[in-house]
Amino acid sequence: MKKIVLTSIRKMEPTVGDEPKIEKPTDVKIKVSVVGVCGSDIHYYSEGKIGSQVVKYPFPVGHECSGIIEEIGEEVSRVKVGDLVVIDPSVHCGECDQCRGGRPHTCRNNKFLGCPGQLDGCLAESIVMPEFTCFPVTGKLSKTQAALIEPLSIGVYAVNLANISDIKISAGIFGAGPIGISILMKLLAEGVSNVGTIEPLEYRLKKASEIGASYLINPEKEDVETEVQKREELLLDVVFEASGEQEAVSNAIKILKPGGKLVLVGIPPSAEYAFNMDLMRRKELTVINVRRQNHCVEEAIDLVVSGKIDVEKMVTHNFSFDETPVAFDIVEGYKDGAIKAMINL
Ligand SMILES: [Zn+2]
């Protein structure tokens, strides 16, 4: 079986590995169809780690994928051979306090697809996963749409965590990468139409505008606080941070109104952020952390099937399996207007 593995920093190579085998009666073997290149894959590619998660070479990354069921274990009932499936990359234990408490995404024994030391990624012709990670979507979604459900579900979850009770609120998003755009798409689908996007890359601002952002701010050219104040005198109710930048967090605190919510989704390069606690306390801001997603895959599928979200709008590039190293190079360097690159196996 062919797979593409990281062999050192910024180096990927094709290799031949053993066919993965069904081990448990509830496992399924999936022929991978489409893989999305994620910002977290890029961290492993360019830095060899995310925080304490360090790559041991060779390692296949990739966790955003769709595929076709090619073999099922004896007890599988959820899917059948030939089904196109959305794959939730998160494999929880089902037994710990977190799983029992309805938080499988913070499972203490969680294993994640394409995460070093956990599960090999999906940049491989076939993978084996437990059936509960598979959501059949034959005839409902394309292979590409199905692979985009994973990043979309994170945007859906971030917005759900913000617990917006009134669609007339004013919202802001830092970052117009795939997650920032997923958040924007979910907000618009909910009927929240007053959403500003703050992003230094002009081509990404243009994409946010095409999707429906109400106003755009380039923090490298304009003062974020001044620009927001021009549009929203009382400032913003909710701000989503999807860039992982300290400067974005600092600006977010400035542009939130008293009682506002700061939703942290982006992965910062270092483990720590500094917060202006004087402002945070005076405004009594709420900070919400987002860990991947929890129970939002089905909602994300429904939003795409119903046409409320055109998730493919975030795709800027398509590559063949052999072109995977080129895809990573382009996404890492923000080259050629890259937002979301898809690899077609
Ligand atoms: Zn991802």
Ligand SMILES: [Zn+2]
């Ligand atoms: Zn668990």
